[in-house]
Amino acid sequence: MTTSIIPTLQNLYDVTQENQDNRGYCTLQWRRGKLLVKVPGQVKQPYLPALDSKRSLVECLQHSPVSLVSIDPKLGEASLRFWADACEEAQKPIFLSIPTGKKLPFRQLQRLIDWIAALGLLLLLSPVMLGLIVLMQVYSPGSLFCHEWRVGERGKLFQAMSFCTYNTTSLERWMSKYNLNNLPQLFNVLRGDMSLTGSRCWTLEDAVQLNKLPTSWEVEAQSHLLHLDGQTL
Structure with missing residues (x-):
């Protein structure tokens, strides 16, 4: 997915506390068809232009093999809503990365x-x-x-x-x-x-x-x- 967004990986930046509110600053991890969206650490990462525009993010999600998106609530309410809106338009389920507890019987x-x-x-x-x-x-x-975004069973939005x-x-x-x-x-x-x-x-x-x-x-x-x-x- 990232290769379709970024032509090269030369445009790197240091993630600092003062700019973590920007939607483009997050860590994306691919795991068995799942896209994990996490808070960035103090590491160099490529800047993702698609995260500045919901339209671009929707197109990337639509043309990717992502089966679902899991997002860290530490990213904040604005980022959660931004990703949720994009996933809804791209018809990709999105889950909040939270402990789900034991599966209820019956x-x-x-x-x-x-x-x-x-x-x-x-x-x-x-x-x-x-x-x-x-x-x-x-x-x-x-x-x-x-319509208001809510967190349901197993963290599904x-x-x-x-x-x-x-x-x-x-x-x-x-x-x-x-x-x-x-x-x-x-x-x-x-x-x-x-x-x-x-x-x-x-x-x-x-x-x-x-x-x-x-x-x-x-x-x-x-x-x-x-x-x-x-x-x-």
Whole structure:
């Protein structure tokens, strides 16, 4: 993949702390069809022009044999979103490089229960959702649905659906108060992105902050999530 991006490897640079926020500064490793995107160390590496443009990165991913991308949360929220957007457009799955813990027993049974429950709830709540769509078109015209990157099972990144509520109207504030804006996420459950009974999905901001905590990712994810704003990192 890198040979299609860089004509020569003569343009080298020293990675320093002050320029690590640049998307072009990262370490790419190839391992059995997987592209590992990591934080650079204090080593000389070739500069990757494709990382400055999402369009260029998408083209590189599309023409590469990469089967999936694994990215380090230490790169920061902006880089995670940049790579996630590019991978989605290139139709390459992207995973966050985090400890995944033990595989849950009866996973297929849980998936079946989630699917049946989500389908039943969608059928039951479809009149409510249609009513909300009509009200939103009347009182807050604009985009109906928003998509936000979330971290799901085994660290897989996916786009969670929700009604667009920016709390600018009384209707939007009311929907947010009772979590009605999250009803479209039942479609994510049907697709297998989320679970009604399993662990919750993290936002990219949650994932980056949890990665900074000193103890294990899984333990902190369970015990500190509700107190992230008060953490001293």
